[in-house]
Amino acid sequence: MAAIVEELITIKPKPRDGWDVERIRKDFPVLRQTVNDKPLVYLDNAASSQVPMMVIERGAQYIEQEHSNIHRGVHYLSMKATTAYEGAREKVKRFINAREAKECIFVRGATEGINLVMHGYGRKFIGPGDEIVISAMEHHANIVPWQMLCEEKGAKLRVIPMNDAGELLMDEYDALLNEKTRFVAVAHVSNALGTINPVKEIIERAHKYGVPILIDGAQQAPHGTIDVQDLDCDFYTFSGHKMFAPTGSGVVYGKARLLEQMNPFQGGGDMIKSVTFEKTIYADLPNKFEAGTPAIASQIGLGAAIDYLNIIGREKAAAYEHELLRYATERLSAIEGVRIIGTAREKLSVLSFTIENVHPHDIGTILDQQGIAIRAGHHCAQPVMQRLKIPATARASFAFYNTKAEVDVLADAIEKVIEVFS
Amino acid sequence: MSELSELYQQVILDHNKKPRNFHKLENANHSAEGFNPLCGDHLNVYLHVEDDQVKDVSFEGSGCAISKASASMMTQAVKGKTKAEAEKLFNEFHRMATGQLNEETEPNDLGKLTIFAGVRDFPARVKCATLSWHTMHAALNEQQKVSTE
Numbered sequence: 001m002a003a004i005v006e007e008l009i010t011i012k013p014k015p016r017d018g019w020d021v022e023r024i025r026k027d028f029p030v031l032r033q034t035v036n037d038k039p040l041v042y043l044d045n046a047a048s049s050q051v052p053m054m055v056i057e058r059g060a061q062y063i064e065q066e067h068s069n070i071h072r073g074v075h076y077l078s079m080k081a082t083t084a085y086e087g088a089r090e091k092v093k094r095f096i097n098a099r100e101a102k103e104c105i106f107v108r109g110a111t112e113g114i115n116l117v118m119h120g121y122g123r124k125f126i127g128p129g130d131e132i133v134i135s136a137m138e139h140h141a142n143i144v145p146w147q148m149l150c151e152e153k154g155a156k157l158r159v160i161p162m163n164d165a166g167e168l169l170m171d172e173y174d175a176l177l178n179e180k181t182r183f184v185a186v187a188h189v190s191n192a193l194g195t196i197n198p199v200k201e202i203i204e205r206a207h208k209y210g211v212p213i214l215i216d217g218a219q220q221a222p223h224g225t226i227d228v229q230d231l232d233c234d235f236y237t238f239s240g241h242k243m244f245a246p247t248g249s250g251v252v253y254g255k256a257r258l259l260e261q262m263n264p265f266q267g268g269g270d271m272i273k274s275v276t277f278e279k280t281i282y283a284d285l286p287n288k289f290e291a292g293t294p295a296i297a298s299q300i301g302l303g304a305a306i307d308y309l310n311i312i313g314r315e316k317a318a319a320y321e322h323e324l325l326r327y328a329t330e331r332l333s334a335i336e337g338v339r340i341i342g343t344a345r346e347k348l349s350v351l352s353f354t355i356e357n358v359h360p361h362d363i364g365t366i367l368d369q370q371g372i373a374i375r376a377g378h379h380c381a382q383p384v385m386q387r388l389k390i391p392a393t394a395r396a397s398f399a400f401y402n403t404k405a406e407v408d409v410l411a412d413a414i415e416k417v418i419e420v421f422s
Numbered sequence: 423m424s425e426l427s428e429l430y431q432q433v434i435l436d437h438n439k440k441p442r443n444f445h446k447l448e449n450a451n452h453s454a455e456g457f458n459p460l461c462g463d464h465l466n467v468y469l470h471v472e473d474d475q476v477k478d479v480s481f482e483g484s485g486c487a488i489s490k491a492s493a494s495m496m497t498q499a500v501k502g503k504t505k506a507e508a509e510k511l512f513n514e515f516h517r518m519a520t521g522q523l524n525e526e527t528e529p530n531d532l533g534k535l536t537i538f539a540g541v542r543d544f545p546a547r548v549k550c551a552t553l554s555w556h557t558m559h560a561a562l563n564e565q566q567k568v569s570t571e
């Protein structure tokens with residue numbers, strides 16, 4: 001099998017020259033439609049991004065020609081499916097620069113990734129009086145599992161505070177770390193504010209206390225590079241549906257040494273070496289953490305999405321998105337009554353805002369009438385809203401297929417909202 | 423799909439800007455808290471009920487234009503009604519907003535409240551319009567908290 005996988009991934013996709021956003025837009029069938037008789041302007045990428053044809057075709061190919069279960073059959077289709085699935089894992093390994101593919105566990109998304117670590121590591125190694133550190137800008141997915149663990153074990157949740165701009169207070173973080181700290185879990189990029197956290201620094205400081213750390217990379221994976229060896233994080237997780245792959249795909253990376261010590265997450269088929277009624281011996285990594293039949297088409301799609309990112313060029317895409325965010329920030333800031341929420345120095349792709357005297361849900365509905373998809377609400381980060389003393393925000397979030405012309409459509413529509421409510 | 427102007431009619435915008443009965447009711451003997459976890463709309467409804475009649479009603483809280491205007495008009499609509507009449511209005515409003523009652527062809531007492539009929543074309547916003555009504559209903563029936571999920 002290893003030889004086949006190796007062969008599969010040496011067929012490297014050829015990177016495209018230059019940057020042509022119109023060509024890129026043609027790769028995404030969804031973007032061709034109209035909504036409420038207006039061209040769709042899709043600015044809800046932080047919730048879910050769109051899927052390029054190449055990824056759709058790869059998933060369809062599995063369903064049309066390879067559909068079968070993995071790791072179980074000696075027959076042709078099963079071997080094809082297994083090769084494609086393990087090939088996707090190999091691509092993930094390169095995408096995040098893991099030492100070994102077996103450190104990349106396929107999960108349903110970041111939520112499942114965090115829960116896997118909470119159950120597998122947390123429930124085994126964290127006990128009464130221990131402390132878990134998270135940050136003020138976590139998504140509920142990186143709060144609730146740790147709260148559940150604290151409740152079960154009598155451990156304590158500590159929270160790194162942030163300033164009004166949405167930047168973590170690193171001195172306060174230092175003050176929270178102590179000999180009772182057993183785990184740290186922090187977002188790489190905030191989905192509500194767009195803040196890029198100094199994760200390398202955060203990881204280093206946790207390691208000074210010998211504390212393992214999980215990075216929630218759900219918002220980093222679609223927009224930037226990830227090097228888990230350079231970061232030296234213990235766990236890193238992200239969702240496929242936010243990075244141009246189908247829903248149901250995702251990854252949690254863990255250092256092999258830790259994954260091996262951990263309890264399995266779910267029990268069932270595929271995660272065992274042998275089962276008798278007296279005793280079960282668990283499978284080796286990564287299968288130990290992949291009970292049951294996974295979302296094979298979606299995970300193969302994730303592999304294809306990584307290929308796609310390599311074709312268009314991750315650095316070029318990031319630079320383009322950076323300029324788009326700068327432009328959007330400038331345009332929206334210039335509108336009277338608009339307030340940008342989240343003004344950290346280091347940000348990516350997320351522009352949260354409020355309009356004076358207009359509730360974000362009304363903004364969302366009115367923009368939708370113009371064909372513009374944004375998100376309105378608390379973005380699964382209620383503590384962020386509480387900290388900033390606002391009920392909700394409207395959030396435009398960008399991907400490399402968005403354009404400055406779309407930002408102009410957004411800005412004009414916001415002016416219309418203000419007019420309706422004036 | 424309704425036009426936007428149908429949802430955000432002048433009356434709604436006006437109630438949003440100047441909500442009526444928007445305060446805490448000092449002599450309330452019934453109250454409930456309503457919460458829409460999806461969008462964070464949050465309000466309290468206060469009732470003063472005597473001899474089976476809603477003598478006074480008020481609300482406070484925060485939310486979108488639809489939820490605020492709906493709450494404001496709800497207070498106007500149920501003031502002075504008997505409990506049974508208020509419950510009937512709740513039932514009709516709820517059915518209208520969720521598309522189970524055609525206010526134009528079926529008999530009802532909704533009157534001005536029919537301007538909220540348009541929300542049924544905006545599924546994400548139905549709960550905004552019905553939150554205050556659910557909360558009023560809960561207050562009448564001595565429930566403390568409601569959540570529209």
Ligand SMILES: Cc1ncc(COP(=O)(O)O)c(C=O)c1O
Nearest residue numbers: 109110111139141191216218239
């Ligand atoms: C920062 C962050 N973490 C975790 C999640 C949860 O991702 P999923 O719902 O795909 O599991 C999200 C998605 O909204 C997110 O933005």
